[in-house]
Amino acid sequence: MADLRSKNLRVLAVAGILLSVMTGLVVYSPTLYRAFCAVTGYGGTVRRAAAPLQEKVSAKTVTVLFDANVDPALPWTFRPEQLKVTAHIGEPTKAYYYARNNSDRTVVARAVYNVTPFKVAPYFFKIECFCFTEEKLAPGQSARMPLVFYVDDQFLEDANTNDVSTITLSYTFYPQKDLPTDQVAAARDLKAGSAEKDAELKENAPVPFDNDAPRR
8 A cells, every 4th residue: 555655656746747847848938838728728728620529419509709809009900700609519610700901001910819718628629710820911901711610529528617508719819020021921811811702891781790590
């Protein structure tokens, strides 16, 4: 019994040291911190996936609310096209955000994001998102930006999330200043990426709206 207890203490000590080292690294390196959050869902950071991890789609649903914010230094209009959607657990769901460059110069920006409550983050995955890359809009240009996400079915198995029926997905766009010319050129052109949707842009239309469409 004493040997087992000693072994367990050693394991806990090693785990504690590793956690301390990882914490130190992510604190002093923003890049590592973002990577750490993306992998673990720490701090409400949504995780990225190429496709749903499971094929089964649950009849159970969750309401996803959309939030949009812009740093005061960024001359953009940025908003969700819908207040909320009702998503089936395990099923990819598409939503849209709208952005417009209100300045007389080309602007490159990057969106950061999280979900609340934070405990849902490990189960919230994005397949397609404008937040994966730096985005670029020319003077006066606007774009309709798609987002595809799903909530993993493990969400239903976690007793800690049994009380969650509503998830808020929040974005904040920040300007990317003093970028070298090649990095500006490499930023994704939002206008080019959404040309087929341009005719649908109605800047003065009432926004956002409820998008509780019937399930496919």
